[in-house]
Amino acid sequence: MSLNLRRFREVVARSAMLAAAVALALPTIAVPAAAHGGGGGELRFATFNASLNRGTAGALRADLSTPGNAQARTIAEIVQRSRPDVLLINEFDFDPQAARLFRDNYLAVGQNGARPVSYPYWFIASSNTGIVSGFDLNNDGTVVTQPGAPGYGDDALGFGAFPGQYGMVVYSRHPIDTGNTRTFQNFRWKDMPGALLPDDPTTAAPGDFYSRQELAAVRLSSKSHWDLPIRVGHETVHFLVSHPTPPVFDGAEDRNGRRNFDEIRFWADYVRPGGGRYIYDDEGHRGGLRPGSEFVIAGDQNSDPFDGDSIPGAAQQLLDHPRVNARFTPSSAGAAEAGALQGGVNSAHRTNPAQDTADFADVPGPGNLRADYVLPSRGLNVRGGGVFWPVAGDPLARLTGTFPFPSSDHRLVWLDLRVGR
Template structure:
């Protein structure tokens, strides 16, 4: 992309794309198959989304970036080239060495730093039309839960476990994208669901504290300084501020942070959910049993000018509806920005 193209706003997006598989290498196998309906749907949606930079969540990681490269090849063949790609190794499937779930066995998916059937399952990845400053990228995924000020640590956890237990389920990243107007930092995360635990509410507390991490990070209250350049905080927070399970004050406090702007991107599906407190137009995922929830976020810093936003969730008869349904139960969230 040339500098002359900078007159156009920069579209930043995130999407829980559902490209997580049950074993290592299976996503690579799928990406090499000519008949892959979900992948065809993912590509069609991403072409229509037309994001300049996108954070994908729930995409399997491999050390060589083979899967990400194959996905980029499919996108380029469809007319949506993303020449720049990046991913840190996620915490998912990385074993702690402790019996976290208390079932008497070691090495289970719930015994990992973040739930995972294998190391790298359901990681994150960035695709960009602009160069990525990999040398300046920062990975805070090793930050310990016990080191978070005011952490809601679960009672009864083994002290040895808490000495190694990371806070990030998937990862906490600060990745600079090099635009013609200067660097734009992507602050990326994918939190644990606040369910699938017991009365100790371990996942609920961890989900809360994953949001609190970013609030404290932006406040300068953690050992690592926040970025000086403009930034966008984005990813799957796995918590709705109005509906569903979880300690909602965690995400609510983050959305209200003075360094951020929540422009409340909206879908155009027109759904009505009378049993829910939140606005269905803000939802980003549809569950069969729970209905719609707002779980995915793109939150630009206050210094950025927002020129548009949305959730790519049209009505059921829209041209892209079938592809969205085949790709993922989540829907892409996007924000258009002008850099200062």
């Protein structure tokens, strides 16, 4: 059954964590932390699809209940080496206790000589993944309503074996304005004007893969979309986070590719003055972002600008947006090296391999892609950024590795932004 957003939305604030020991010096590719100022200053915003998802409900909480899980320690060390001030983690199963355990047992504990990182504020809310729809959403002739059963994920509101699988969580060193957060989990796909609704290619009617009854239930977000106002001194930056569905694992109707495109489009409309009038949030309030507001769009968008399987132009909805400052592209020497060494379809890619953020199968594909983004509004000054992807000879390459990865097939991406005067 559907999770109650109000009941499960949980923001934990003002819990100080003091590091008792002085950490050892960072080896080689140590990422310099952003400078901070009392009235704003330079902040590091990051996104990381950390693959902290599990196959059954409660398994992530069990793994994080003690400080010894190898993958979680590796993820925490990557965060500690990168030291973001505001961090989105994609593919973190929805479980408020698990979110607290990861913060307290892993991020707040130095890993392999890295300094602990303290996040007094965090936000987690329910996800559409694994929520039963009651419909045959993949049109295979069977309605699957039992979580974990074969085919259940394809009939759920968002793909998942149980409610909340592949969710997300945000950690912050700065206060989250909980009174003004907005979530858009329940926004229906059909309510987006000009939505690219999936089409049954065997009929002449457009956009008819879903029935009228199904369209009344199908939501746009495969997980959710969140607008989290982050208070930075006297300034506010809206952290706009999501995780659109991969544009694959479907058929000729391209239901996932079209959903991916429109999930990305949601933020493009939301930040465009007057473009988000049709949008309503989970509290029933309408409209997009207030004109002039500063924002950072972050997340695994599952869309490379030129390569892979997403609909052409999907990522460009944000990259070419007049309100988005996309002039600086995070990159890494490790990504460029990996593309050259792994070969396969990578040799035919158009995106600069140094800008890749995910290490996918090279044969038959899709190869390494730029899938993860941190995109600020034009009013924010970009001071630098990068992708945590060490070259193979770097001692920290043990944190990213090769398949099967010790952490994730995605890499942490960050930008350093000047906020305020």
